[in-house]
Amino acid sequence: MTTNVTTVPAYAAPAANAPLERTTVPRRPVGEHDVLIDIKFSGICHSDIHQARDGWGEGIFPMVPGHEIAGIVAEVGPGVTKFQVGDRVGVGCFVDSCRTCEYCLQGLEQYCTGGMTGTYNALDKNGEPTYGGYARHIVVDENYTLRIPEGIALDEAAPLLCAGITLYSPLAHWQAGPGKKVAIVGLGGLGHMGVKIAHALGAEVTVLSQSLKKQEDGLKLGADHFYATSDPATFTELAGTFDLVISTVSAPLDFGAYLSLVKTDGALVNVGAPEEPVALNLFSLIGGRKTLAGSMIGGIAETQEMLDFCAAHGLGAEIEVIDADRINEAYERVLASDVRYRFVIDASTI
Ligand SMILES: [Zn+2]
Numbered sequence: 410m411t412t413n414v415t416t417v418p419a420y421a422a423p424a425a426n427a428p429l430e431r432t433t434v435p436r437r438p439v440g441e442h443d444v445l446i447d448i449k450f451s452g453i454c455h456s457d458i459h460q461a462r463d464g465w466g467e468g469i470f471p472m473v474p475g476h477e478i479a480g481i482v483a484e485v486g487p488g489v490t491k492f493q494v495g496d497r498v499g500v501g502c503f504v505d506s507c508r509t510c511e512y513c514l515q516g517l518e519q520y521c522t523g524g525m526t527g528t529y530n531a532l533d534k535n536g537e538p539t540y541g542g543y544a545r546h547i548v549v550d551e552n553y554t555l556r557i558p559e560g561i562a563l564d565e566a567a568p569l570l571c572a573g574i575t576l577y578s579p580l581a582h583w584q585a586g587p588g589k590k591v592a593i594v595g596l597g598g599l600g601h602m603g604v605k606i607a608h609a610l611g612a613e614v615t616v617l618s619q620s621l622k623k624q625e626d627g628l629k630l631g632a633d634h635f636y637a638t639s640d641p642a643t644f645t646e647l648a649g650t651f652d653l654v655i656s657t658v659s660a661p662l663d664f665g666a667y668l669s670l671v672k673t674d675g676a677l678v679n680v681g682a683p684e685e686p687v688a689l690n691l692f693s694l695i696g697g698r699k700t701l702a703g704s705m706i707g708g709i710a711e712t713q714e715m716l717d718f719c720a721a722h723g724l725g726a727e728i729e730v731i732d733a734d735r736i737n738e739a740y741e742r743v744l745a746s747d748v749r750y751r752f753v754i755d756a757s758t759i
């Protein structure tokens with residue numbers, strides 16, 4: 410551990426599957442190109458729960474989750490040029506990358522061949538564990554810090570740093586816009602941002618949800634149509650309809666059935682991550698030159714573009730702000746799909 414480390418209040422899972430509790434964690438000193446961020450709000454992402462419960466294995470404990478961070482710059486290193494004390498800023502899913510591979514050079518840091526450094530549950534370049542946003546402060550390199558425009562409240566901005574960019578990136582890459590028919594599968598934390606962003610991009614938006622329970626919400630968020638996937642007639646009626654289908658669900662899907670909804674030359678893009686391998690009859694791709702693809706968050710420049718786009722269109726996440734002592738309860742409610750649509754922790758209560 411380096412010297413001059415400060416400790417900050419945080420909520421951590423002390424071990425896999427243990428409830429999160431209040432503690433303190435070290436933060437590195439503010440370096441040449443670092444900003445110290447006074448965290449105001451931190452979103453709860455489904456993958457926080459997954460990692461705190463060690464769903465992917467090899468978790469680093471104690472673990473401070475949180476990669477949807479919004480706050481205010483409290484201090485800057487002497488070499489910092491992009492930010493000043495008082496600026497509204499955000500931090501997403503990663504805080505560093507190799508900066509030299511072909512993807513980093515293209516602004517696709519999320520696909521860094523050396524591996525980007527996760528905001529938490531990772532080791533930084535000095536081999537120290539990274540701790541995420543369920544904390545009062547964080548120190549981040551200015552090159553991995555985003556600017557949050559005045560047009561978005563900080564609490565509604567926090568979830569954009571993961572949920573927002575996770576949907577914005579594939580919508581932009583597959584050119585959702587006027588004249589395009591887009592379907593969003595699943596109306597949760599990710600899906601609700603997909604609906605808002607696709608609508609703002611000018612696409613005709615359809616929600617494909619298990620039931621019609623959230624229909625009113627979906628239409629209010631900007632969807633033009635809403636269908637229940639539990640009704641087999643949905644798949645008959647919508648066959649060959651969409652230019653782009655984005656699945657946000659992490660339960661295994663019948664990919665063949667969803668590909669049947671895609672037009673010739675269209676794409677089914679997965680941003681949810683089912684744990685089990687999937688079986689697929691490749692005729693569902695061949696008959697229509699279709700693409701089955703995946704997409705993971707976005708690079709730094711694209712994340713900034715997304716924040717600017719959301720501010721220009723008045724888009725933030727639909728949130729429920731909670732005090733930190735309700736994190737464990739919030740986890741249970743996320744697992745039960747009982748949140749509309751993102752929990753955000755008020756960091757002043759940490
Ligand atoms: Zn996330």
Ligand SMILES: [Zn+2]
Binds near residue numbers: 511521
């Ligand atoms: Zn790289």
